[in-house]
Amino acid sequence: PIILYAYTLYFSYIPSSDSGSAKAMFEIFHYTGINPSVEPYFHYPIFFTLNEVTSQILGFNANNLAIIFFTLFGFLIALYIYLFIFKTTENDTHQIAFLAIPIYFIATYPYLNYQWVPQTLALVFFLMLLILLFNQKKPEYKFLSIIIFTILVFTHLFIPAIYLIFLGIYAIKKKEFRNMFLLMGCIYTTVLIYYTTFYLPTIIEAFKESIYGFGKEYAIKISKSLLEP
Numbered sequence: 001p002i003i004l005y006a007y008t009l010y011f012s013y014i015p016s017s018d019s020g021s022a023k024a025m026f027e028i029f030h031y032t033g034i035n036p037s038v039e040p041y042f043h044y045p046i047f048f049t050l051n052e053v054t055s056q057i058l059g060f061n062a063n064n065l066a067i068i069f070f071t072l073f074g075f076l077i078a079l080y081i082y083l084f085i086f087k088t089t090e091n092d093t094h095q096i097a098f099l100a101i102p103i104y105f106i107a108t109y110p111y112l113n114y115q116w117v118p119q120t121l122a123l124v125f126f127l128m129l130l131i132l133l134f135n136q137k138k139p140e141y142k143f144l145s146i147i148i149f150t151i152l153v154f155t156h157l158f159i160p161a162i163y164l165i166f167l168g169i170y171a172i173k174k175k176e177f178r179n180m181f182l183l184m185g186c187i188y189t190t191v192l193i194y195y196t197t198f199y200l201p202t203i204i205e206a207f208k209e210s211i212y213g214f215g216k217e218y219a220i221k222i223s224k225s226l227l228e229p
Contacts, residue, residue: 018117023062026051036199043195046155047118066116073120078105080127087134122156125149126163133170133177142180149184153191160188 025039029052032038034045042048051065060068081104105114114120125148132148135141153160164185171177 018115018119022047022115022117023066026055026062026065040199041118043199044118044154044156046151047121050121069121070116073116073124074114076124077114077120077127080124080131083131084127087131118156119159122152122159125152125155126159129163130166133167136177136180145180146183146187150187153188160184164188 025041025048028039029042029048032042034042034049036043051062051069054060054068055065058064114123129145129148129152132141132145136145149160149163152163164181167177167181167184171181
């Protein structure tokens, strides 16, 4: 994964990349901390807090942190994919897991947002939760799963929803996962209610602007298509 996505480190300010925005938000976070009124993405502060703490301890700037975490995220994603597939296959066919890692990254190359961004950190937590799913018989692993899921909710908005869908389908087959699904669903819903309650006017305004912009553009396209050549 590091080889496939290495170009994002050197072309991080091109319009199609989110790394440039992450570096800018890293600089803003120095002065504002967790202040969503300055930057809405700070509603989910785990990624930015991790960067800030690491920067304060090691004295690294944004470029150094990007390289370190870019490498760490790639290593953890590859490791967790291997462990997940290894646990889902027979021990005598574990070579499939080695093949699965490069095949996965090559297949998802155009789609996976593997950069120094919150989504990549959330993907690391997501894969970690999938591995812990196989060890739910032990109470300590259940407790750890709840903690990691809560961290995931405050890292990214959509990836926890994907995990809940996965866990919900899994809970239909195995009843022992239903309580876990309900608890995690309550955690996710609580955060969404908090977000919606306190920032509903902003959400409505953004929704209105997007609808108006889309509707206006769509009407212009339609009117132009009706003109004579």
